[in-house]
Amino acid sequence: MNEHEELRQKYNTLAEAHEKLREKYSSLRDEFFKVSPSSRFYDIEEGDFCAECNGSGYKLYGSTATWRGGIGGQAMTTSVCDKCWGSGSKSKPWPSWRKYEELERKLNDSSR
Numbered sequence: 001m002n003e004h005e006e007l008r009q010k011y012n013t014l015a016e017a018h019e020k021l022r023e024k025y026s027s028l029r030d031e032f033f034k035v036s037p038s039s040r041f042y043d044i045e046e047g048d049f050c051a052e053c054n055g056s057g058y059k060l061y062g063s064t065a066t067w068r069g070g071i072g073g074q075a076m077t078t079s080v081c082d083k084c085w086g087s088g089s090k091s092k093p094w095p096s097w098r099k100y101e102e103l104e105r106k107l108n109d110s111s112r
């Protein structure tokens, strides 16, 4: 077997392995998007990403008070985005955590 043939065989072996890995990657990726919470990211139309968090649903706050605002510890803290409330979508925000807390507070107050 000459050098050229040898290289060709090596190339074929590698090309085969590459193709197998590509298939495996592709099926793993599909599986990942099925089960990952971030799969919602791919349901968002291009151009509909929340401008505040770029579609991630999370953002970094300058204090531990995060979206509650007011007084908090001085530490950068990641929490739910206060524009889309975690949906990552500009047009379909999830219900506001702030409003929910307000409602809960009112309910607790009225039951006292």
Ligand SMILES: [Zn+2]
Pocket (backbone or CB within 6 Å): 050, 051, 052, 053, 054, 055, 056, 057, 058, 081, 082, 083, 084, 085, 086, 088, 089
């Ligand atoms: Zn957002």
